[in-house]
Amino acid sequence: MRPALLIATVLIMSSAHPAFAQTMDYDTCIAQAQSNPVQGLTSAQNWRDTGGGGQAARHCRSIALAALGSFAEAAGVAEALAVETDDLPAKSDLLAQAGDFQLAASNPTAARALYDRALAAEPSSIEALDGRARAAAAARDFNTAITDLNRLLWLLPNDAEALSLRAAARRQTGDTTGALTDAEAAIAADPRSAVAYFERGAARAITGDRNGARADWQQAEALDPGGEIGQLAAVNRAKLPL
Numbered sequence: 454m455r456p457a458l459l460i461a462t463v464l465i466m467s468s469a470h471p472a473f474a475q476t477m478d479y480d481t482c483i484a485q486a487q488s489n490p491v492q493g494l495t496s497a498q499n500w501r502d503t504g505g506g507g508q509a510a511r512h513c514r515s516i517a518l519a520a521l522g523s524f525a526e527a528a529g530v531a532e533a534l535a536v537e538t539d540d541l542p543a544k545s546d547l548l549a550q551a552g553d554f555q556l557a558a559s560n561p562t563a564a565r566a567l568y569d570r571a572l573a574a575e576p577s578s579i580e581a582l583d584g585r586a587r588a589a590a591a592a593r594d595f596n597t598a599i600t601d602l603n604r605l606l607w608l609l610p611n612d613a614e615a616l617s618l619r620a621a622a623r624r625q626t627g628d629t630t631g632a633l634t635d636a637e638a639a640i641a642a643d644p645r646s647a648v649a650y651f652e653r654g655a656a657r658a659i660t661g662d663r664n665g666a667r668a669d670w671q672q673a674e675a676l677d678p679g680g681e682i683g684q685l686a687a688v689n690r691a692k693l694p695l
Contacts, residue, residue, distance in 0.1 A: 482513035490520035524558035545575030561591040613643035620652040632656040647677035
């Protein structure tokens with residue numbers, strides 16, 4: 454990830470809709486898909502082909518595929534399941550999950566289309582709003598990202614992650630004041646959010662507050678040692694003039 458660009462983490466593993474969680478076999482399959490995806494994929498395929506697992510087995514297969522990095526294929530399975538169900542909350546969840554997988558596959562356009570469909574089925578879907586905002590940001594459509602994050606924050610006031618993402622999007626549109634306000638609110642909501650400190654540091658750097666930026670990026674490094682955010686903060690801090 455390049456320094457000073459919107460940070461967009463992608464949800465890879467999501468829980469299934471309760472409509473699918475009908476048997477212990479399903480729970481076992483999902484747990485295996487997450488902890489040992491190679492074995493989980495085999496179990497899901499065997500359950501689908503010989504054990505009568507049906508939709509539950511196919512959904513477990515999509516989770517295993519995603520865990521193995523086959524995101525586009527996982528998205529196709531989840532989308533097909535969504536088409537087959539008439540239950541609108543389940544349809545929305547599956548379409549949002551398919552969007553997550555397409556976003557993980559670096560296909561933001563395909564992801565946005567799936568999130569649009571998820572929101573058509575369930576207009577207040579937090580997962581779909583969050584995902585569509587991330588997909589818009591990945592496509593550098595930051596104004597659309599802000600619009601969806603506004604809606605998300607109306608549903609989840611003071612959510613640190615959404616505030617941090619909106620801070621990043623506002624920073625990209627040149628709204629440094631708004632970015633700083635959102636970053637401050639994110640830190641207040643979650644003082645251990647490395648992303649929030651990174652974003653406040655980025656906003657402070659733009660305003661010329663080098664000492665403040667340096668302190669925030671040091672804090673982001675401390676909160677995420679060796680992680681993506683911590684490393685990005687270290688790179689940016691190293692570039693600050695003394």
